Amino acid sequence: MGSDCLFCRIVAGEIPATVVRETDTTLAFRDIDPKAPVHILVIPKEHYADIATLAQGDPALAADVLATSAAVAEDEGLLGDGFRLMFNTGAYGGQEVFHVHAHLLGGAPLGPMLARDLA
Numbered sequence: 001m002g003s004d005c006l007f008c009r010i011v012a013g014e015i016p017a018t019v020v021r022e023t024d025t026t027l028a029f030r031d032i033d034p035k036a037p038v039h040i041l042v043i044p045k046e047h048y049a050d051i052a053t054l055a056q057g058d059p060a061l062a063a064d065v066l067a068t069s070a071a072v073a074e075d076e077g078l079l080g081d082g083f084r085l086m087f088n089t090g091a092y093g094g095q096e097v098f099h100v101h102a103h104l105l106g107g108a109p110l111g112p113m114l115a116r117d118l119a
Contacts, residue, residue, distance in 0.1 A: 007099035011045045026068040037107030038076050042069045048100045051087040078106040
């Protein structure tokens with residue numbers, strides 16, 4: 001991906017991030033605008049626009065993102081009380097950075113999935 005992708009620039013070390021776990025294929029770092037006491041982004045180092053593209057293009061890498069997410073949840077002490085793992089995809093899904101990323105949220109009760117009834 002070009003130099004305009006924020007997360008590719010974090011992977012390249014051009015933009016600092018508070019990294020909590022790194023593997024050969026993934027990077028996990030704290031969100032700069034956390035929505036929960038624990039809010040960590042887990043990304044593949046390789047650029048894919050969204051989770052659908054990643055799952056279709058490289059299922060093994062998608063599995064790496066999930067495995068890293070689970071390891072970080074354990075490291076952060078979230079396994080006992082639970083956590084939310086969320087992928088936003090596309091405009092309707094609320095995706096803002098078009099490099100696939102999982103939001104790992106926990107550390108307190110998170111409330112309902114959606115803020116309001118959309119039906």
